[in-house]
Amino acid sequence: MVVEKVMKRDGRIVPFDKDRIRWAIQRAMLEKGVRDEKLLNRVVRRVVRRINELYDGRIPHIENIQDIVELELMRVGLFDVAKAYILYRKKKAEIREEKKKILNKDRLDDIDKRFSINALRVLASRYLQRDEKGKIAESPRELFERVAVLSVIPDVLHDPSVFSKEGGFDHRPVYDFKAEDYEGKLSIGRFRLNRYHIERLVSLYNELASEGKMKVPLEEILRMIENGAFDCYEDEIEEYFRLMTEQVFMPNTPALINSGRPLGMLSACFVVPIEDDMESIMKAAHDVAMIQKAGGGTGLNFSKLRPEGDLVGTTTGAASGPVSFMHLIDAVSDVIKQGGVRRGANMGILEVWHPDIEKFIHAKERNTGTNVLSNFNISVGLWGDFWEALKEGKRYPLINPRTGEKVKEVDPKSLFEELAYMAWSKADPGVVFFDVINRRNVLAEAKGGPIRATNPCGEEPLYEYESCNLASINLAKFVKYDEEGKPYFDWDEYAHVIQKVAKYLDNAIDVNKFPLPEIDHNTKLTRRIGVGMMGLADALFKLGIPYNSEEGFAFMRKAAEYLTFYAYKYSVEAAKKRGTFPLYEKSRYKDGELPVEGFYHRETWNLSWDELVEEIKRYGVRNGMVTTCPPTGSVSMIADTSSGIEPIFALVYKKSVTVGEFYYVDPVFEAELKKRGLWSDEILKKISDNYGSVQGLEEIPEDMQRIFVTSMDVHWLDHILAQANIQLWLTDSASKTINMPNDATVEDVKAAYLLAYKLGCKGITVYRDGSLSVQVYSVEGEKKKRVPAKPSDYAMKKLKAVVEAEPWLEKFINVEAILSGTNGKRKLTFSVSPLTVPKPVHEHPHHAEKPDIPEEKIKELLGVVYCPVCYERDGELVELKMESGCATCPRCGWSKCVIS
Template sequence: MQTDTTVAPSESRRPTPTIPAAGTAELAATAPGAVKVIRRNGKVTAFDASKIQIAMTKAFLAVEGAAAAVSAAMRQKVEALTQQVVQGLTRHISGGGTLHIEDIQDQVELALMRAGEHKVARAYVLYRDEQQRKRAAEAAAQPAAERPSLSITRDDGSVVPLDEARMRRVVTEACDGLAGVNVDEVVSAALRDLYDGMPEAELAQALTLAARARIEKEPNYTYVSARLLLDALRHEALKFLGMSETRPTFEEMKGLYADYFREYIHKAVSLELLDPKLALYDLDSLGKALLAERDGKFDYLGLQTLYDRYFIHSNKTRFELPQAFFMRVAMGLAINEIDREAKAIEFYQLLSSFDFMSSTPTLFNSGTLRPQLSSCYLTQVPDDLHGIFGAIHDNAMLSKFAGGLGNDWTPVRGMGGYIKGTNGKSNGVVPFMKVANDTAVAVNQGGKRKGAVCGYLETWHRDIEEFLELRKNTGDDRRRTHDMNTANWVPDLFMKRVMEEGQWTLFSPEETPDLHDLVGEAFEQRYVAYEKLADEGRIKNFKRMPALNLWRKMLSMLFETGHPWVTFKDPCNLRSPQQHVGVVHSSNLCTEITLNTKANQEIAVCNLGSVNLPAHVTEDGKLDTVKLEKTISTAMRMLDNVIEYNYYSVATARNSNLRHRPVGLGVMGFNDALYKLRLPYESDKAIRFADVSMEAISYYAIKASTDLAAERGRYSSFEGSLWSQGILPVDSIRILAEQRGGYIQQDTSVSGNFDWDTLRERVQTVGMRNSNCMAIAPTATIANITGVSQSIEPTYQNLYVKSNLSGEFTVVNEYLVNDLKKLGLWDEVMAHDLKYFDGSVQNIDRIPPELKDIYKCAFEIDAKRLVDAASRRQKWIDQAQSLNLYMREPSGKKLDELYKHAWVSGLKTTYYLRTMGATHAEKTTISDNRLNAVGGSNGSVTAKPAPAVAAPAAATDVGSAKVCSILDPDCEACQ
């Protein structure tokens, strides 16, 4: 009997069963052809799914007795179990890879247990234990000299003996300074997965995966995994640059980083990947400034994300290492500075510390030949064919270079609108939005992520009801935009009519051309006048309905499709510093930007970056305002530098950006900061922290912009702005309250920690460098890079699998694990419990009540408290915030109350509505390393793990609802 195959107990006493050919063929097709199996003797063979099916059949026969036949029921059961085993083994190596024989047997054992075949599973376990003891005895009796040695195939084809000493040195360096990790454990696990003649690249991968498999039971292994991944990255980069005579370890690389950096810049310039101006820097001084030890700050998800999506590459060979990456970004941002080396080093130190991170387009493109660094573009679509297709062309050009788009479609006439040129009637705005949708799909963002656009329509538009249905998965597909996000642009008057159960009238904009540019009381007066004209028959193309009916449909579609988002026109405009020179007609792709637009004249542009909030909370639980001021001062300079340095693919965008110079400084890691402060997200103290932390950021951001104005001059449209009148963001709430005439409950208090009066005076006399300073973006990918929680989001789950364009990654809440360790509660059973309860601690009896409060997950928090925290932040922000709302068990009544609460609380915008799906996490063992695969609505397990929510594009049913995905790899908010 061969002990190196997947076998059942007593197989030598059983005849080989006959397996139906069709089933075997289907299983063989399931697994990728490039998958190999490592035997215990180090030999490698092709993966053969049929062997698993044969072994499973033998296992059943061994337990059920010699007289048992391979019945149709047994055959179906075995085929189904084998299919699960194959899927479990290969879902993470669909592109090819290796499996160890023990991993295969673990999956067989797991499948039997899950199926309730406990007798078969028990016999299988006992048989494996018996065989393991035999192998151990044989190995002990074998002289050391006779034990097989392994060789490694180098990149040049040469074969050398495995250098176990270097393996151990690399792992030892990776584990240095980290508690709870074990060098021997990682080395032993990696050695098990090696085979004779293994390529050098696979050796590095085996080390990384050995550490990665242990993240679930000890979060610090995420840093071990990242440092081991770095070993492969160093080799790839140095080999490409001709510097790979030796393969340096983490410590050895510290002495080579400066030389590498110089070679990297020259090579990238020669390949026309970087701007030749970068080679004119003093590369020696910059190279000496690199802090190689900061390579150890990354967790695995952060470093893998950088490698997959951000690092400079040539023909898919990455030769940019992390500190060179940060310095490259800094060099681009400092390229127009007088003392550019000093400023590049200052910018580099801030980025590489993770205290602040620039937005994804800036990280992608700074220092390249086309440095398109801006995150967001807002456009208005005019009401004529040339203008409409000109706007779609602008979308394509802006999207090509990694810009997210927000389009204002309200000016386009509604269905039935008269067309003078043809004496015909319009088909409305929807067909043109379909073209814009398909353009976003066709023109992706530099090949790095899918093009993304959001269409906005004001609530009085004649086509608003069809607009609400754009994301439905039923109906005429020619009138659906499955890839375009949509958002309602809601005037206060509509909300008043909803609250008062009044009537609402829809108009076509060619008959009411000024409504779109009016806000507050002026809008209300003109709208009422148009209603009177409609009553008199002087406006033909209109429709009237109860406002409450339209509101209910808005909420119904939001519940069903996740769209359109609800954003509020009047607070965006009445609190805008720039209302003297234009109108905010929409927000952007992620609802945090509120800037003026005008067709053919103003394409609004915003440049984003985010402060790492927990990095500014001290160990004794205080906000470090001294450090925060220093961070924001440098960050605002970096953001302002983008404006001149930026590549503009559309001239209108350039002109607008140079005129107004808006930037958007935001925050990330808010929930992590609460963990450090020991504050539950729902608590009054947490709401207070949202207030005081945003006040500090607002104060220092405005101060930094005035300092830049003193040095560089104020922005050109400053005169007449709210800034010039001494009206700061917190002061503008009174303007909204006066215009709204009630229906607002927003806190306006200040902490007393800052001298706002002196700052107001300085703003009026010195001016501002930037028309807008603050906006809180989603930060999903840059939060991954820095290893903190996303933006202002509550923690999704305390243990889950994160899915994005870089793959699937186990994420464990380190704060929770550390707290449980202090109490002696972190063990394998606790890890199992966390998986079983989908990352929630609420049903785990051993966990103390105070920890249950602190570590509530997103769907366990009252959504109204998210709004309350957002309201406190909003009073300090001159733009808006990407605010996702979570609701475990949504209903029409709950949604009605929530969104009315958002409006009354003074919010400018909301973002996704997140609701729980009808599916649950797959419960796996701690050794399986595959978490939270989601079952379909029938309870079956899918082959690909996914979040426990449904994506709107996939039209997954959640009762009667279809809602947005928490972790959609193609979603802008998840990037």
């Protein structure tokens, strides 16, 4: 008889699948350079035949099957392959034991097995619930179930049997309801609702009932749930659960932590207003504390505050200025742990016309004993009049916001140079292009003016007291293979998932427990969502497309275009069934405008935008904005994919776990090495010692060097082009780091700012390699010099085209010097003291000696150079890397940005 079932290690009985045997044997064969399809098929047939002979319809254990595989490999003479298979088995056993330790479990389930050790470590350290003694009290399965259940509650309350879009019903809200009385009694199919799910269900019911949109009383809805009337939504919960556990998409961090839990706050991004009076300033400090306590990050524009030294009317004293009040907010953030998980994060913005702009630019300059605003990212807000002054060489007026009068005029060229120098030296401030942000802002009239602030990492421009919840789709999951093994991208499945994720985020607004009533009100006026993407680098690796190539940029544009088009598709359908966002009629959507630059460049279209706009004009949209590209530090670690829209940080690097040291290798790169018979410990060490890069290694074929590029292998020009091409099709912005080598110059930074602006980016964060860490320690010994990145042919062409179109840019952009790598290297831009000039270093942090830092300096450095989570938990100083515009821990995924 044929064997049809097999027993897993956890005792489960599952269908016998010979394809899994085939995959395991093929993996071992490829590792030893054996690429023989006929031989592979022969071995698989022998293994299956032997299993059927020995077990004759009975159920074998998985270990028995693996023993048979080893024996049959040796019987056909594949002794090296058998050895590789045995070692792989041993490694898998070690991995299982490591996972059990991480999760504090005796037995792994099928969901635990899907995630890597790295992913489980991140889940365990920050996401899984713990008991009062600090022990893990939740499995990954339970986490994703509570997230999925909460996401479908709005579907139940918007079901046509109980909901009316037009309203007119008079069922009253219920405010004395005790959710705990119903805990364990309500379920949707197999999924049970906990008390916090029920609490959010009742809250949404009350909101809809107060609008007259509920056809039946709450008691009837609860009875219907008990009787299984809404079990049809079980499949919807199952799909969200599957999409998350198969790592196809992940919500932002607060949603993973807080869904179905007491805090209940799902959004990551907030903007808090701050006016020029003490009541408003202290209210802002309070609001920041409440938002960050719940797990969110805050953006504040300090430009309304009077400058330092200005008159204070009530006391006839002198004002302390915006920067001093930034220190107040920083102190608040320092003592708040977001949802018990991490310190708060802020974006501080000052607009370029403010009299304190120079002090602001230098606010994070490190001097001994100075608070460096470690809980802040800072950005200068630039408007079109500044660029005009720079172009014309005219002096630029600085305006007192209290009086509206000019205080003084400055040389815009000197201010621009000072800004670029500090970004070069300290990686702060960044810049935000407010004129670009507001160029296609369809909400300006509805909200009474332009947007003037962003969230901590800059990808979400927001109005005052507005928030946004985000989720990222893993592009690498949509790369499939045809019958000949050639890769292709499944655009149809991608379109389907985009709409599902848009719905997830729209639903999240309805069940979100906002930290302040002002935020609840303003968020629901626009119903802004942020569908984003991650895994771009891994998707390009799989497709065999270089990140820094014209083909790569075309793929990025198309991926972003699909993202926005199909997010809008969902939003139109939701508007039909549930209604538009409340400010729709006051927006420019009804006039056929979109907040998407690509819509105005018909030559770039891949989809039928004309038809979509007609649908929007006819039915409206549910969401005021729909797409963004956030940082995904720990979220992408959970998804086992590359972060956000960034190139990969390193293809190979050393990691330590309880079972010892091993090389972490990008999974796509690992598969390609094995496919080509190049896999060995020697080559892994060589790549690791080469800063995790394959550039310049003679053992690696040229085509692999071209495709498998890391963030520092990509020239900063190509980084900007990646951001610009993706930005073309987003409604909001993109969080990205423009990586520059250590020997980049201030002239390079200035050129980068101007190019990003002219190419349509909404902001830019430049990071020169080593500018975070070089002041903290020095590297001893001679190390191999990194192969310098060169701009792609496409980048060269674009650079020349931008400068030729506007010749005044030649004053700041030396095309030939940039292309030759000599830009600004023969002259000093500034005469600065040795205390502020970083020592040029080419070494990678992984090859540095352990820094010898006095204990009293540790606290100052945490969250600036080193990961505070790893230090607090394990006492380890793990150096942060710059990714998606934020300092991020490569070990645990902690980021200064709360989204990731």
